[in-house]
Amino acid sequence: MSAEPKTVALFVTCLVDLFRPSVGFAAVKLLEDAGCRVVVPAAQTCCGQPAYNSGDRGDAIAIARQVIEAFAGFTYVVAPSGSCAGMIRHHYPALFAGDDEMKSRADDLASRTHELTSFLTDVLGVNAVAAQFDGTATYHDACSGLRELSVKDQPRRLLASVAGLDLVPLPNAETCCGFGGTFCVKYPEISTDIVSRKTADIVATGAGTLLAGDLGCLMNMAGRLQREGHDVKVRHVAEVLAGMADGPAIGEPA
Amino acid sequence: MNFQPLDFKANARKAMADPNLREALSRVQTNFSGRRAEAVARLPEFDQLRHDARAIKDHVLAHLDVYLERFEQKVVEAGGHVHWCRTPREARETILSLCRKVEAKTCTKGKSMIAEEIALNPFLAANGVQPIETDLGEYIIQLADEPPSHIIGPAVHKTKAQISDLFHEHHAKLGRTQRITDEQGLVNEAREILRQKYFDADVGITGANLLVAETGSSVIVTNEGNGDLTQTLPKMHIVIASLEKVVPTLEDACTILRVLARSATGQEFSVYTTFSTGPRRPDDVDGPGEYHVVLLDNGRSAMVGTVLGELLRCIRCGACMNHCPVYQSVGGHAYGWVYPGPIGAALDPHFIGIEAGQHLPQASTFCGRCEEVCPMQIPLPAIMRHWREQSFSARVTPPLQRYAIRLWAMAARRPALYRLGARLAMGALALAGRGRGRFARLPLAGGWTAGRDLPAPAGRTFQDQWRGARE
Numbered sequence: 173m174s175a176e177p178k179t180v181a182l183f184v185t186c187l188v189d190l191f192r193p194s195v196g197f198a199a200v201k202l203l204e205d206a207g208c209r210v211v212v213p214a215a216q217t218c219c220g221q222p223a224y225n226s227g228d229r230g231d232a233i234a235i236a237r238q239v240i241e242a243f244a245g246f247t248y249v250v251a252p253s254g255s256c257a258g259m260i261r262h263h264y265p266a267l268f269a270g271d272d273e274m275k276s277r278a279d280d281l282a283s284r285t286h287e288l289t290s291f292l293t294d295v296l297g298v299n300a301v302a303a304q305f306d307g308t309a310t311y312h313d314a315c316s317g318l319r320e321l322s323v324k325d326q327p328r329r330l331l332a333s334v335a336g337l338d339l340v341p342l343p344n345a346e347t348c349c350g351f352g353g354t355f356c357v358k359y360p361e362i363s364t365d366i367v368s369r370k371t372a373d374i375v376a377t378g379a380g381t382l383l384a385g386d387l388g389c390l391m392n393m394a395g396r397l398q399r400e401g402h403d404v405k406v407r408h409v410a411e412v413l414a415g416m417a418d419g420p421a422i423g424e425p426a
Numbered sequence: 427m428n429f430q431p432l433d434f435k436a437n438a439r440k441a442m443a444d445p446n447l448r449e450a451l452s453r454v455q456t457n458f459s460g461r462r463a464e465a466v467a468r469l470p471e472f473d474q475l476r477h478d479a480r481a482i483k484d485h486v487l488a489h490l491d492v493y494l495e496r497f498e499q500k501v502v503e504a505g506g507h508v509h510w511c512r513t514p515r516e517a518r519e520t521i522l523s524l525c526r527k528v529e530a531k532t533c534t535k536g537k538s539m540i541a542e543e544i545a546l547n548p549f550l551a552a553n554g555v556q557p558i559e560t561d562l563g564e565y566i567i568q569l570a571d572e573p574p575s576h577i578i579g580p581a582v583h584k585t586k587a588q589i590s591d592l593f594h595e596h597h598a599k600l601g602r603t604q605r606i607t608d609e610q611g612l613v614n615e616a617r618e619i620l621r622q623k624y625f626d627a628d629v630g631i632t633g634a635n636l637l638v639a640e641t642g643s644s645v646i647v648t649n650e651g652n653g654d655l656t657q658t659l660p661k662m663h664i665v666i667a668s669l670e671k672v673v674p675t676l677e678d679a680c681t682i683l684r685v686l687a688r689s690a691t692g693q694e695f696s697v698y699t700t701f702s703t704g705p706r707r708p709d710d711v712d713g714p715g716e717y718h719v720v721l722l723d724n725g726r727s728a729m730v731g732t733v734l735g736e737l738l739r740c741i742r743c744g745a746c747m748n749h750c751p752v753y754q755s756v757g758g759h760a761y762g763w764v765y766p767g768p769i770g771a772a773l774d775p776h777f778i779g780i781e782a783g784q785h786l787p788q789a790s791t792f793c794g795r796c797e798e799v800c801p802m803q804i805p806l807p808a809i810m811r812h813w814r815e816q817s818f819s820a821r822v823t824p825p826l827q828r829y830a831i832r833l834w835a836m837a838a839r840r841p842a843l844y845r846l847g848a849r850l851a852m853g854a855l856a857l858a859g860r861g862r863g864r865f866a867r868l869p870l871a872g873g874w875t876a877g878r879d880l881p882a883p884a885g886r887t888f889q890d891q892w893r894g895a896r897e
Binding site for chain 2: 184186188189190191192193194196197212214215216217218220222223224225226227228229231234235238242315316319320346347348350351352353354355356357358359360361362363364365366367368369391392394395396398399420422423424425426
């Protein structure tokens with residue numbers, strides 16, 4: 173390990189902050205174990221995607237400005253979400269097309285921002301974690317991480333190093349779970365229909381645990397699995413990688 | 427059946443409750459998506475080919491006027507005619523007057539989405555020219571009096587049993603009283619019935635997958651050969667095509683055809699690929715006496731150079747809908763207009779307006795699979811987002827949705843206030859959800875909890891805990 177620890181600013185993401193702080197602490201542990209110093213800028217709320225994807229460009233721009241400001245000066249910005257990291261990397265620069273100064277600041281932040289598992293593997297060169305998880309799990313590729321950031325092999329590589337974990341492939345792992353941000357409440361019946369196909373695939377694997385890298389998708393799949401009465405535990409991949417999977421799974425009582 | 431795009435939600439609900447439709451849609455994945463994946467895997471240079479095909483279309487769209495004029499010149503040299511039509515109405519009337527010129531009673535028709543776009547069939551029928559669809563899928567839905575639900579598989583929403591019933595009902599009056607249930611038998615019966623109609627028709631109308639500027643040719647691809655019979659046997663062949671179908675050369679046409687078939691059906695090439703150039707020449711053994719190309723604009727030329735311009739690269743392969751989770755759930759009719767699926771969600775509002783088409787670009791999870799598989803790399807989610815922005819700023823988005831987003835954004839733009847509010851709200855929610863760890867029902871969260879439980883928050887937010895512990 174080099175003498176000077178790398179400073180990483182954690183973009184917690186709104187859902188992790190509000191619903192499942194344990195994912196944030198798991199991310200902190202993974203980053204610290206990899207030799208990083210983690211800071212959490214206070215002036216962060218959300219990446220702005222709900223506004224951006226609802227067509228509210230004005231608010232999306234205002235929130236993006238705030239994030240660009242809050243994360244200025246950090247060499248690395250890491251989010252435990254492909255969706256939020258994808259928003260910052262791909263969509264912030266697009267929001268400021270025509271505003272040269274902000275565009276270059278957005279480009280700069282984009283170049284420093286990473287999704288957690290790809291940061292660990294691709295940037296820090298981590299190929300193994302010191303974690304134990306006894307059980308069978310399957311992994312769903314959340315869409316934004318997969319298609320905007322090419323997160324596919326990275327979480328699987330890290331999961332392969334978890335002692336005791338048996339990772340079984342999920343059929344149609346690259347098919348959307350039906351979450352889609354505000355889509356899931358604007359078109360709840362269609363969203364439920366899509367997630368029902370996903371839960372059928374999950375249940376068919378026989379895995380006791382479902383993992384993915386985006387909390388929105390995880391809450392959607394967990395909520396549907398529970399509504400259907402399936403006993404599959406749902407967790408963010410960071411919890412397993414950090415060896416912090418002993419607390420209640422998503423939607424389970426404490 | 428008369429679906430409207432504004433009724434998207436109700437259409438979708440009805441579609442999801444239809445067991446026949448669900449059975450039919452389950453085949454889309456095996457028959458289209460699965461075969462496309464295999465075809466792409468067999469061709470390592472697929473991405474390069476896709477890149478080349480895209481470059482051809484980008485080049486054409488930057489020089490559309492040049493290639494269209496060259497195309498017209500070549501058509502005329504070959505003895506044909508080009509009719510420039512700005513609107514669907516002009517196109518319909520042009521086609522009708524051509525039909526009248528040869529005193530047409532019936533016309534055979536190959537599959538054409540542009541004919542759907544201009545609502546050609548009801549117009550011809552109302553004016554005394556009976557259109558006869560010859561593509562098997564189109565023939566089926568013509569019998570059922572339904573619009574196509576997919577741009578390359580118009581009857582993809584029908585099960586074999588439904589088709590059997592439909593044939594039994596309609597073919598009995600032609601003396602075919604025995605019910606046929608096997609696939610090949612159904613295909614054969616449709617073929618036998620259509621056979622004479624090819625000979626009887628006065629006009630054959632086809633679409634065009636491509637128009638070739640270099641030669642003045644129109645190109646169609648089919649798997650049934652119906653297009654060839656439609657266009658070579660009657661006195662007159664009318665091609666109806668939108669103007670972005672033009673490509674510079676035969677070589678370019680082949681590049682696009684190679685990505686088209688693979689993206690559409692997973693074939694390396696369609697069974698029939700037919701190039702038509704002008705009417706029958708003195709030494710030809712067959713061919714139409716007259717060859718006309720009706721070129722439709724319908725607002726497309728105005729799209730060039732705007733965000734919507736990229737949609738003009740579309741080659742109508744259907745890959746976007748074959749891979750769309752929403753299409754997979756609701757099928758094509760729910761969209762309520764000519765083009766369903768992601769391409770429809772991005773394109774239809776251009777034709778019908780954002781007010782009537784407001785649901786279409788909203789009803790997407792933005793999973794990005796459509797863009798991923800699009801052979802022309804059309805940024806479909808970005809174009810849907812463009813429509814959402816139009817919708818939001820024009821206040822077409824329902825007030826409740828707009829206020830909710832604005833209110834949330836007001837909080838998100840004030841981090842200190844947001845942290846306080848989040849602490850209080852999550853604390854209360856965690857308290858309410860303790861014991862079970864989730865909610866089966868929650869005020870204001872009915873959209874979520876209708877079909878799934880809502881995980882309860884842990885209690886203290888991350889920010890609250892972090893600041894308490896580390897600062």
